[in-house]
Amino acid sequence: MGKGLNGRRIAIGASRKTDEMSTLIKKQGGVPVVRSLQGTVFLAEKEVGPDLQAFVETGADWVIFTTGIGTETLVNLADKLGIGERYLQAIRGAKAASRGYKTIAALKKLGITPVAADEDGTTKGLIDSLQSHDFSGKRVMVQLHGENAPSLLQFLEEKGAAVFPLLPYRHVAPDRETVALLCSEVINREVDAVCFTTAVQVRSLFHFAKENGYAEKIVQSFQDSVLAAAVGKVTAEALREEGVERLLAPGLERMGAMIVELARFYETEEEIKTQ
Template sequence: MAEQGGDLAGKRILVPESRDLDLFAGMMEQHGAETIRCPMVKILDLDDPAPAREWLERLMAEGFDDIVLLTGEGLRRLMKVASAMDRETEVIAAIGRARVFVRGPKPVKALREIGCSPFKSAPAPTTDGVIAMLSEEDLSGRRVGIQLYPDNPNEPLLEAVRARGGTPVAVTPYRYANDSETGAVQTAIRDMAAGRIDFVAFTASPQVRRLQEVAEACGLADDFRQGFARTRIAAVGPVVAEAVEAAGGTVAVSPESTFHMKPLVNAIRRLLTEGVQAG
C-alpha cells in the first residue's frame, strides 16, 4: 500500500516483475507510489532436465577449460540439478578448476554462494560485452561451457567462441512460463494507452516480449504502440533497454552502473524530482 508523501506520491507504476514482485513493488510504495502488480514471466525448472544433466556430466568427466555464465539464475538451476544427481561437490570442484567469465554482478553473486569466484567480468552486462571480453582471450583448443537463458540461442556468442578457436558447449538450464493471466496484461496495455499509468518498470527482457505478444494476440497492437509511446519506461539495465527499443519504446530512465532493483527505483525518483524542479 502506498504511503502518504514521498518522491513517487500520486504516481501509478506498472510492475511486471515475478520472482521479487512484492519486494520491488514495496520499494516504490514506501516512496508513495501506487503500484499495479502484473507479473509477466515465471522462471521454472526444465520439463526434462536431461540436457542439464548431460552438460554437468561433461563438466565433471572432461572438464571445461572455460565457463561463461550469463545469469545467476542459470548457475543456481544447474546446482539444483547437481543436487538431484547428488554430485554438488564434484560440480563445484569442476567449476573451481575452470576460468569463469561472467556477464554481470548476478552470476558473480551466484558463484560466491558456492565458494567460487569469476576469472573476468564483462565490461558491460550484455552479449556484446561478453564477446568483447572473450575477444581478448586465445581460446584455441579450449572447451568452453556456456550457460544460456531461455528464448535466446545466442548464436553470435557461440560464433565468437569458435572464432577465437574454442569449442562451445551450451546449456539452457531453466525455462520461462507466462505467469500473469492474459486478462490482467490486456488491462495493463489499455491503461497505458489511456494514460492511466505513469511508469512501467521492466526488470527483465522477457517481460517486454510478453507484453507485446499479448497485445498482438489480442488485437491490442495499436493500444500497445500508443501506450509504449506515452508511458515513461524504466529499464533495469542495457539488456532490458535493448528489448524495450526493439519493441518500439524509449527508455526514460535506467541505473547508471548498478543494474538492480533498488538503483532502478532511485533512478525513477531522481527523474521525477528533476522534473518537478525543472517545472
C-alpha cells in the same frame, strides 16, 4: 518524503515484493497497479538432466556462465546425478567466461577464473569481452537462466561456435489476460510508467505484443508518453534490445531507488512546465 508521483498510475511488472513497491509508490503520491509480467520459476531437473549427462560425455572448449545461482545449481544437479567430479573436470578443462559479479564469485568457489567477463553485468558487456576470441569450430556450453539469451547465442553462432545451452531453471509464462491488459494500458496511455524488475518481465511483455501484432505501438508509447523504469542495467539492456531508448534506470540497483528516481523524474518535468 515528497509527492513526486502525485496521482500518477504506476504499473508494477514484478511478481515478488509487490506490496513493498506499492507502499513506496503510494508514499510518493502515486497509484500502484500490479500487472505481473513474470510467471513462476521452477527447477527443470528432469529436463536438464540428460543435457548435463551429454555435456559431461562430450565436454567443451568453452563454458559460459550467466548467473551465480545457475552456476551453483548445475554443480548440485551433477552431484545428484552422480557425475559431480566429471562435471567439474569438464568445466575446469575448458576456457570460462562469466556475466555478473555473483557468477564470478560462484566460479571462484570452484577454483575457476574466467578468461573473459563483462564489466557492467550485462549480456552486451559479456559479448564485448568475447569479441577478440576465436570460436570457429569450438564447442561452447552456455548456462542460461530460465530464458534464452538470443543476442549471446547469435553472437556465438555467427563466430562459428557449436553452442550447447544448459537451462537449469525454466519460466512459466505469466497470465495472458494480465499481459493483455497492460499492453492495452500502455498503448492507450492509461498508465504513466511501468516498473520492470527483471529482464524476463520485458521479454514477456514484448513476446505477447509481437504475437498479437502491436509491439511497435508499445515501443511508440514508451518513446513518447509512458515511461519505462528498469531496476538495473540488465533490465535496461533488455528494454533497449526491444527498441525502447527512453527509459529510466537508477544508479543504485534497488526497487526503492527506482521509485525515488521515478518521482524525481516527474518532479523535474513539472518544474520545467511551470518555468
